[in-house]
Amino acid sequence: MDLSKYTDGFFEVNSTNGFLPKHEPLRVLPDRYIGLQKVIDDMPIKKEDGSDGLLSIEGAIEKSVKDLPNYKELVDKEDDPFMLSALYRAYAFLASAFTLAPAHFGYLKTGKYGKAHNYIPEQIAQPLVSVSDKLNVYPWLDYHYSYSLGNYFKFDKNKGFEWENLGQAVKFSGMDDERGFIMLHVDINQNSPKLIEGILGYLNSNNITEVNNSLSLCLDGMKKVNKRRQLMWQASRWKHYNDFRVFIMGIKGNDEIFGDGVVYQGVWDEPQQYRGQTGAQDNIIPTMDIFTGVINYYPKNDLTKYLLDLRSYRPICIQDFLADLKDEMAEDDHNLFKNLIKDNNEKGLYLLLQILDEIYYFRNGHWQFVQKYIMANTVYPKATGGTPIISWIPNQITSVLNIMTEVFDSISNDTSLFSKTEFGEVLEKKKTLLKKQLQLLHGDSYDAEEVFSLNKKMNLSDD
Numbered sequence: 001m002d003l004s005k006y007t008d009g010f011f012e013v014n015s016t017n018g019f020l021p022k023h024e025p026l027r028v029l030p031d032r033y034i035g036l037q038k039v040i041d042d043m044p045i046k047k048e049d050g051s052d053g054l055l056s057i058e059g060a061i062e063k064s065v066k067d068l069p070n071y072k073e074l075v076d077k078e079d080d081p082f083m084l085s086a087l088y089r090a091y092a093f094l095a096s097a098f099t100l101a102p103a104h105f106g107y108l109k110t111g112k113y114g115k116a117h118n119y120i121p122e123q124i125a126q127p128l129v130s131v132s133d134k135l136n137v138y139p140w141l142d143y144h145y146s147y148s149l150g151n152y153f154k155f156d157k158n159k160g161f162e163w164e165n166l167g168q169a170v171k172f173s174g175m176d177d178e179r180g181f182i183m184l185h186v187d188i189n190q191n192s193p194k195l196i197e198g199i200l201g202y203l204n205s206n207n208i209t210e211v212n213n214s215l216s217l218c219l220d221g222m223k224k225v226n227k228r229r230q231l232m233w234q235a236s237r238w239k240h241y242n243d244f245r246v247f248i249m250g251i252k253g254n255d256e257i258f259g260d261g262v263v264y265q266g267v268w269d270e271p272q273q274y275r276g277q278t279g280a281q282d283n284i285i286p287t288m289d290i291f292t293g294v295i296n297y298y299p300k301n302d303l304t305k306y307l308l309d310l311r312s313y314r315p316i317c318i319q320d321f322l323a324d325l326k327d328e329m330a331e332d333d334h335n336l337f338k339n340l341i342k343d344n345n346e347k348g349l350y351l352l353l354q355i356l357d358e359i360y361y362f363r364n365g366h367w368q369f370v371q372k373y374i375m376a377n378t379v380y381p382k383a384t385g386g387t388p389i390i391s392w393i394p395n396q397i398t399s400v401l402n403i404m405t406e407v408f409d410s411i412s413n414d415t416s417l418f419s420k421t422e423f424g425e426v427l428e429k430k431k432t433l434l435k436k437q438l439q440l441l442h443g444d445s446y447d448a449e450e451v452f453s454l455n456k457k458m459n460l461s462d463d
């Protein structure tokens, strides 16, 4: 696989950057966009200086947007990828803040999301669509260029990507739980270069030792991913998730908030629908699902369709990377599981099993996020990406448990590498936990606390 083609000048997928941008994104826009930067700075519920911003006063963002100049002609002239990303980020944040402000105030008054504005004014819609066309993405807040990976800056340039050292260039709530939530996604991705290195090592390997060294790199990378992921509980307190969640809702699948869509004034007369930004647009798990073969175990249902639909909510160079990796791994001489069996590579099979276990721990820990941050906080059953939250996540955990079972069964019972009895017992426990949780979720209502407490009872708790 020749990695040199997976770049757009902002992202450059390789073993140096992984999925992070090539360098730090622009923190602010240049002076020629001063009016836009001012609204962005004034927007957060809590501004940088601690005072109340536009999103803390009902009707204020609408008033402020009225006076915003239309920068479309200037935007049309831009071509630097970092500039385009910063402009897209500014307009995408503004479009979500403007449309979703009434839903936010509705939530504060009644505990239920109110209706969003179903239009984006011309002075936002036109430059937003222009810059989205240049980047080749949907004109709605995404995970890569705007909300998460393209939205960080380092407080101390000499320090690393630990979330504590990362600030957020553009904000909705401006509170620390929002920063922790977004920046932990960036933090986790500091381990993606290692995963790419391991995968590439495997694709270029010539013998069993090289295969196993590459798998060890992937395992080490995934362990680090999970260690950082687990810090979510501290980086962003679950009780505070609703302070900023409403602003990342998508249009598609959230018809109670958006009706039949949003009109981009001065661009299209027909209402448009796009999915909302979500961690499901992150690349680590999709990449590892392809590499390990979990994708071959996805069930064929609507939920898997959503997941594949979300593949198109990514920069083109990353979509290409995922598509090409999938093709490579499907080739006979690269199919990981089959080759490990063919080569009688027991150590390799055990490494694969452990990588899969890390994917399980990622998904099961993440499922616990969903139980607490969303299910315990709200009765609204739709995720920001517009998916039915309760059925989505378990769907993918089942796929991981199914492939794990096959890999586990393929290793001989008298292996000296690990205790099969012990591993087998824990694997059964993982299956039982999910089964019991799904039983509790059957029907119209559920007790999120009861579902969550099972994790502790079964010794599979994440925090």
Ligand code: HEM
Residues within 6 Å of the ligand: 184, 185, 188, 229, 232, 277, 278, 279, 280, 281, 282, 284, 285, 286, 363, 366, 369, 370, 373, 374, 383, 384, 385, 386, 387, 389, 392, 393, 396, 397
């Ligand atoms: C409090 C933290 C989090 C919550 C509440 C949360 C919530 C969700 C929800 C509700 C979904 C369903 C899809 C949708 O959005 O429509 C989802 C999917 C997903 N999220 Fe998260 N998420 C969190 C953190 C993360 C992080 C840190 C990552 C990775 C960097 C991530 C990666 C994913 C992936 C890969 C999926 C697709 C489902 C799968 O493949 O299993 N999430 N998340």
